[in-house]
Amino acid sequence: MSSNLKEYGMARTHSPHPEPTAVIAGHPIHPMLVQFPIVCFTLALVTDITYWQTSNLMWAEFSAWLLLAGIALGVLAAVFGLIDFVFNRDIRNARPAWPHAIGNAIVLVLAFLNNLVHARDGWTAVVPWGLTLSALTVAVMLVTAWLGASLVQVHGVGVRRS
Amino acid sequence: MRFVTAVVASPFLFPLAGCGESGQDFDVSQQIGPDPVLPEPNPGLLAGMKIAEVVGWNEGEKPTVPEGLQVTAYAKDLAHPRTVHTLPNGDVLVVQSRAPSGKPMPRPKDVIRSWIMSMAKGGGPKKETNLITLLRDTDRDGQVDERSDLLTGLNSPFGVAWIDGTLYVAATDAILAYPYQLGETSISAQPTVLAPLPGGPINHHWTKDLALSPDGKFLFASVGSNSNVAERGLEAEKGRAAIWQVDRSTGAARVYASGLRNPNGLNFHPETGVLWTVVNERDELGPNLVPDYLTSVQKDAFYGWPWSYYGTHVDKRVHPPRPDLVEKAVKPDYALSSHVAALGLAFSLNSAMPEPYANGAFIGEHGSWNRSAFNGYKVVYVPFQNGKPAGKARDVVTGFLEGDKARGRPVGVAIDGTGALLVADDVGNTVWRVASVDGSITPSPIGSDRVQVSAQLSGTRGEVSAGTNGRTGQGQSTENAPKPSQTDIAPAVLPQGFASENNR
Numbered sequence: 100m101s102s103n104l105k106e107y108g109m110a111r112t113h114s115p116h117p118e119p120t121a122v123i124a125g126h127p128i129h130p131m132l133v134q135f136p137i138v139c140f141t142l143a144l145v146t147d148i149t150y151w152q153t154s155n156l157m158w159a160e161f162s163a164w165l166l167l168a169g170i171a172l173g174v175l176a177a178v179f180g181l182i183d184f185v186f187n188r189d190i191r192n193a194r195p196a197w198p199h200a201i202g203n204a205i206v207l208v209l210a211f212l213n214n215l216v217h218a219r220d221g222w223t224a225v226v227p228w229g230l231t232l233s234a235l236t237v238a239v240m241l242v243t244a245w246l247g248a249s250l251v252q253v254h255g256v257g258v259r260r261s
Numbered sequence: 262m263r264f265v266t267a268v269v270a271s272p273f274l275f276p277l278a279g280c281g282e283s284g285q286d287f288d289v290s291q292q293i294g295p296d297p298v299l300p301e302p303n304p305g306l307l308a309g310m311k312i313a314e315v316v317g318w319n320e321g322e323k324p325t326v327p328e329g330l331q332v333t334a335y336a337k338d339l340a341h342p343r344t345v346h347t348l349p350n351g352d353v354l355v356v357q358s359r360a361p362s363g364k365p366m367p368r369p370k371d372v373i374r375s376w377i378m379s380m381a382k383g384g385g386p387k388k389e390t391n392l393i394t395l396l397r398d399t400d401r402d403g404q405v406d407e408r409s410d411l412l413t414g415l416n417s418p419f420g421v422a423w424i425d426g427t428l429y430v431a432a433t434d435a436i437l438a439y440p441y442q443l444g445e446t447s448i449s450a451q452p453t454v455l456a457p458l459p460g461g462p463i464n465h466h467w468t469k470d471l472a473l474s475p476d477g478k479f480l481f482a483s484v485g486s487n488s489n490v491a492e493r494g495l496e497a498e499k500g501r502a503a504i505w506q507v508d509r510s511t512g513a514a515r516v517y518a519s520g521l522r523n524p525n526g527l528n529f530h531p532e533t534g535v536l537w538t539v540v541n542e543r544d545e546l547g548p549n550l551v552p553d554y555l556t557s558v559q560k561d562a563f564y565g566w567p568w569s570y571y572g573t574h575v576d577k578r579v580h581p582p583r584p585d586l587v588e589k590a591v592k593p594d595y596a597l598s599s600h601v602a603a604l605g606l607a608f609s610l611n612s613a614m615p616e617p618y619a620n621g622a623f624i625g626e627h628g629s630w631n632r633s634a635f636n637g638y639k640v641v642y643v644p645f646q647n648g649k650p651a652g653k654a655r656d657v658v659t660g661f662l663e664g665d666k667a668r669g670r671p672v673g674v675a676i677d678g679t680g681a682l683l684v685a686d687d688v689g690n691t692v693w694r695v696a697s698v699d700g701s702i703t704p705s706p707i708g709s710d711r712v713q714v715s716a717q718l719s720g721t722r723g724e725v726s727a728g729t730n731g732r733t734g735q736g737q738s739t740e741n742a743p744k745p746s747q748t749d750i751a752p753a754v755l756p757q758g759f760a761s762e763n764n765r
């Protein structure tokens with residue numbers, strides 16, 4: 100990391116509006132991408148429950164694709180989130196930042212395991228462990244998404260000053 | 262952070278992973294014979310995968326055989342030979358084929374696996390395959406003297422049978438009938454469809470093998486399942502994981518036995534006239550489940566797939582469960598150990614093989630992918646007594662593996678016109694001939710279809726009459742009336758290129 104960036108960060112220690120590093124024309128990238136894993140993992144729970152109730156394999160196939168898309172775009176979102184986290188101490192110092200980062204790492208680990216479980220054939224791809232992992236993923240994600248929203252709405256991360 | 266995730270994940274990981282491949286110290290020979298040891302299912306988090314990269318045979322290299330036997334290359338430069346079949350006059354048909362393309366891939370797993378499998382197979386130009394080559398050993402010295410391509414451009418053929426001036430070819434979607442007299446070296450006539458078989462678009466286990474009943478009236482066709490364990494849905498499995506009985510005179514078909522995941526190597530035992538097959542069992546339950554097997558096939562019997570394996574061992578991956586069917590599942594006769602991929606079967610009775618191999622079954626084992634230590638990749642011999650397996654399987658043809666690489670992989674086996682063993686080696690593009698070192702041969706050729714009617718015993722090349730055309734058994738007895746209804750099992754459409762009037 101260049102000393103330039105460090106000084107920049109230092110200078111803005113008390114800024115109420117910490118600026119993310121990964122942006123496109125001033126719009127932070129991380130919050131744009133997090134929608135995808137949030138929606139995919141949530142729908143995967145829905146399709147898992149539907150498969151559990153119907154035994155119709157189509158729903159288990161939907162789950163497998165949703166989990167794959169969720170983890171692929173989730174990792175991408177995490178990369179940009181991590182850039183913001185690492186390069187701006189103000190963001191890091193915001194109270195929800197660490198739990199948000201650790202929580203989402205847990206979400207991705209759970210989703211990775213869930214992808215492997217969902218690669219099994221038939222019923223045991225979902226019941227009981229696939230479904231359990233899907234529910235846990237969503238449960239942890241509810242907390243981390245709440246914390247992420249707090250970072251923006253309470254701590255003003257990425258909110259423009261003017 | 263890693264610590265946190267490990268702690269959070271561990272309660273879930275433990276029952277899931279079951280600690281991966283605990284089967285390293287498992288003695289696979291416990292799974293060879295009539296009563297295999299079956300460990301608890303241990304799927305792990307990642308299906309164990311180990312595929313041998315194909316390197317082929319260098320000049321002068323050949324498989325290994327035990328003392329008393331010698332091995333030679335019978336035919337080289339073939340295009341993925343899968344099965345070998347000896348006609349009553351001693352001519353050998355080599356069926357060469359590849360899997361049909363265009364299989365839909367409904368899950369990410371299917372895409373990823375096919376990519377891994379194709380990487381392991383390597384690139385390079387592939388010879389045109391899906392053809393049947395005729396090999397002729399005119400002077401019966403164990404060497405091929407004439408070679409001609411009998412049929413080309415077939416749709417992934419596998420099994421063949423010949424009787425009464427008709428060559429039956431089991432393409433992947435139908436049994437085709439070609440007019441063919443013994444001795445001819447080409448076929449120009451268009452085939453008729455004797456009976457459609459379940460084909461694409463999925464067609465997961467696509468190899469359809471054929472056997473002719475000893476009375477010559479019926480063909481038996483093997484139809485493998487459309488999935489590992491019904492993960493494509495039961496609708497996709499209609500008429501599959503079964504052996505069909507097809508009336509040669511009418512084409513009427515029925516399911517003779519079912520619940521056989523991927524049967525191949527159909528053969529009638531020469532002594533007892535009982536139908537035998539080798540079956541590939543299911544994957545992804547761990548390195549030591551489920552043993553592939555050799556079994557006699559009982560009429561109307563159900564062998565468990567997909568609901569149970571090896572008799573009544575329930576497979577929880579199939580839902581809803583069917584305890585009523587599991588209860589009926591017949592336990593197979595003889596286990597060959599897990600993931601060996603048994604694809605070929607030939608009985609040695611009345612062949613010219615030396616005494617230790619004089620009465621038993623040769624089995625071609627294509628080799629494993631779903632375990633971390635290779636299994637199979639060889640031809641084994643199971644001794645028989647009174648038409649039943651009696652004793653441990655012995656290795657007969659080995660040396661297909663060289664470390665972690667494959668020089669070849671055995672598939673179909675047959676006894677050639679001189680009484681020696683032939684082994685089709687698909688990735689090695691070779692047919693190997695294994696014979697007694699003393700050079701003994703049978704007095705006259707014996708065809709792979711051991712039909713016990715006089716029509717086919719007219720034997721030697723050139724003398725065969727235009728066929729007695731003995732279409733016996735025209736009228737079907739009620740006993741043979743198909744049950745269940747044919748609309749439940751048979752595909753409603755003919756293969757591509759066959760207009761309906763073309764069919765008979």
